[in-house]
Amino acid sequence: MIRVSIPSQLQSYCAGASRVEATGATVDQVLRDLDRRFPGIRFRVVDEQDRIRRHMRIFVGSEAATELTAPLEAGDEVLLFGALSGG
Amino acid sequence: MSDPVQLLIGTRKGAWIFRGDGGRRDWAIEGPKHLGQIVSHFVSDPRGGGTMLMAAATGHLGPTILRSTDAGASWAEAAQPPAFPKAEDPATARAVDHTFWIEPGHASEPGVWWAGSSPPGLFLSEDDGVSWRGVEGFNAHPMYPNWVPAGAGTPDGPLLNQIAIDPRDADHMYIATSTGGVFETRDRASSWGPLNKGVEANFLPDPYPEYGQDAHFIAIPPTMPDRLYQQNHCGIYRLDRPADTWERIGRAMPPEIGDIGFTIVTHPRDADTAWVFPMDGTDVWPRTSPGGRPAVYRTSDAGESWRRQDRGFPAEQAWFTVKRQAFCADAGTPLGLYLGTTGGELWMSDDEGEAWRCIGAHLPEIYSVVAAPLA
Numbered sequence: 001m002i003r004v005s006i007p008s009q010l011q012s013y014c015a016g017a018s019r020v021e022a023t024g025a026t027v028d029q030v031l032r033d034l035d036r037r038f039p040g041i042r043f044r045v046v047d048e049q050d051r052i053r054r055h056m057r058i059f060v061g062s063e064a065a066t067e068l069t070a071p072l073e074a075g076d077e078v079l080l081f082g083a084l085s086g087g
Numbered sequence: 088m089s090d091p092v093q094l095l096i097g098t099r100k101g102a103w104i105f106r107g108d109g110g111r112r113d114w115a116i117e118g119p120k121h122l123g124q125i126v127s128h129f130v131s132d133p134r135g136g137g138t139m140l141m142a143a144a145t146g147h148l149g150p151t152i153l154r155s156t157d158a159g160a161s162w163a164e165a166a167q168p169p170a171f172p173k174a175e176d177p178a179t180a181r182a183v184d185h186t187f188w189i190e191p192g193h194a195s196e197p198g199v200w201w202a203g204s205s206p207p208g209l210f211l212s213e214d215d216g217v218s219w220r221g222v223e224g225f226n227a228h229p230m231y232p233n234w235v236p237a238g239a240g241t242p243d244g245p246l247l248n249q250i251a252i253d254p255r256d257a258d259h260m261y262i263a264t265s266t267g268g269v270f271e272t273r274d275r276a277s278s279w280g281p282l283n284k285g286v287e288a289n290f291l292p293d294p295y296p297e298y299g300q301d302a303h304f305i306a307i308p309p310t311m312p313d314r315l316y317q318q319n320h321c322g323i324y325r326l327d328r329p330a331d332t333w334e335r336i337g338r339a340m341p342p343e344i345g346d347i348g349f350t351i352v353t354h355p356r357d358a359d360t361a362w363v364f365p366m367d368g369t370d371v372w373p374r375t376s377p378g379g380r381p382a383v384y385r386t387s388d389a390g391e392s393w394r395r396q397d398r399g400f401p402a403e404q405a406w407f408t409v410k411r412q413a414f415c416a417d418a419g420t421p422l423g424l425y426l427g428t429t430g431g432e433l434w435m436s437d438d439e440g441e442a443w444r445c446i447g448a449h450l451p452e453i454y455s456v457v458a459a460p461l462a
Binding site: 056 | 147
C-alpha cells in the first residue's frame with residue numbers, strides 16, 4: 001500500500017481528504033489507481049502525453065519524481081504538490 | 088420589456104451569473120462558481136437543452152470542461168475532456184493547455200458541441216459535453232504544421248479561438264486561429280482551407296499571405312449568413328460570400344482611433360449593423376482604450392462608416408481592454424449590449440450602444456460574457 005498526500009487543489013476529487021492510500025509499483029500505477037476511484041484526478045496532474053504538468057510536483061518520500069515510471073515500494077509515500085505558480 | 092436575460096461571466100478567477108429582470112435594470116449576482124478556476128468561456132445551450140458548459144483550468148491543474156444541467160446549481164466534470172491523441176514522437180506531442188472556446192452545435196444537432204483549444208485543436212462532443220474527441224480533419228491536417236507554426240502564439244498561447252457555424256448548414260463552419268487566420272470547411276470539419284485573402288498580417292515578411300493571420304473574432308449575422316465580419320489583429324474586415332477576398336472596412340474608422348481590437352458584435356436583426364471596441368494597437372501595443380477614453384464604434388451600413396458611442400463611459404483616464412469573448416448582445420428590443428473588461432467591470436447598454444452603465448465591478452479579469460435567455 002502506498003500513502004498519497006493530496007494537495008488542496010485536488011482534495012475536491014477525494015471528498016476533501018488530504019491523505020489517501022493507493023496501490024501500484026510506479027507513480028503512474030498509483031495515479032491510475034487514484035483515477036479509478038476519483039475520476040478525472042489523473043488528467044489534472046498528467047497530460048495526454050504522460051508528462052507531469054508544468055505546475056505540478058510529485059515526490060516519492062523526499063525525492064522528486066520527474067517521470068511517471070519512478071518505482072515504488074510498499075510503504076512509500078507519494079506526495080503531490082501544486083508548484084509555486086501564478087498570481 | 089424584453090425577455091429576462093442572464094449573463095454568464097467567465098473570469099481569470101472563477102465564474103459568475105448575473106440574472107436580470109425583464110427591464111434589464113436590476114441584476115442579481117450569483118457566484119462565485121469554481122473560485123480560482125481560469126474560466127476562458129462559459130456558455131449555455133441556445134437549443135433549449137438547458138446544459139451549461141465552462142472551459143476551466145487552474146494555475147496548477149490541467150484543463151477540463153465543467154458541465155451543469157440544472158441552470159448552474161450543480162456541476163460535474165466532463166468524463167473525457169478535450170485531449171490530443173498520445174503521440175509516438177515526443178517532439179510532435181501536443182497537449183491541451185486550455186480549452187478557449189466552446190460552441191454549441193448547429194440547431195439541428197442537439198447534444199453536439201465543438202471546442203477550440205490552445206495549442207490550436209478542434210474537438211467535438213456528441214453527448215452534450217460529457218466526452219470529447221479530437222477532430223482529425225483539422226488537428227491532423229497535412230498543413231497543420233504550416234497553419235500552426237512552431238513558436239507562434241499569443242500571451243495566452245497559440246489559439247484556435249473561435250468556431251462559427253452557418254445557421255443554414257451544419258456542415259459549413261469557420262474557425263478563427265491566432266496562428267493561421269480563418270479556415271473554412273463545407274464537409275463538417277473533415278477538410279479545411281484558409282480564407283484570408285485581403286487580410287493583412289503586418290508581422291510577417293509577406294503582409295498578405297494565404298495563411299498566417301491572427302483572426303481575433305468572426306461574426307455571422309444571422310439574417311445574412313453569407314456575410315462575415317472579422318476583427319483581426321490587423322484591422323476590421325467584411326466578406327460577402329461567395330466572394331473570397333475580405334474588405335478592410337476598418338479603413339473608415341477615425342485614424343486617431345484605428346481599427347485594432349479583439350472582438351466584433353453583430354445585430355441579430357440587421358446584418359448591416361455591428362459594434363467594435365477599439366484598442367490601442369500602436370507603438371508597443373498597449374491594448375487599452377485609445378487615449379484612455381473607452382468607446383464602442385457602431386456601423387449601420389456594413390462598415391462604410393462608423394459612429395462613436397461613449398455616453399456613460401468615463402471621459403478620461405480609463406484604460407479598458409475587452410477580450411475576444413467579452414462583448415455580446417442579447418435578443419431584446421432595443422438590443423442590449425454587454426461587455427466585460429480586464430479590470431473586472433461589467434458594462435451594459437439597453438439602447439443599442441447609445442448609453443452605457445456599469446452593472447458590475449471588482450470582479451477578476453473578465454474573459455467572457457455571454458447573454459442568454461433566463462430559463
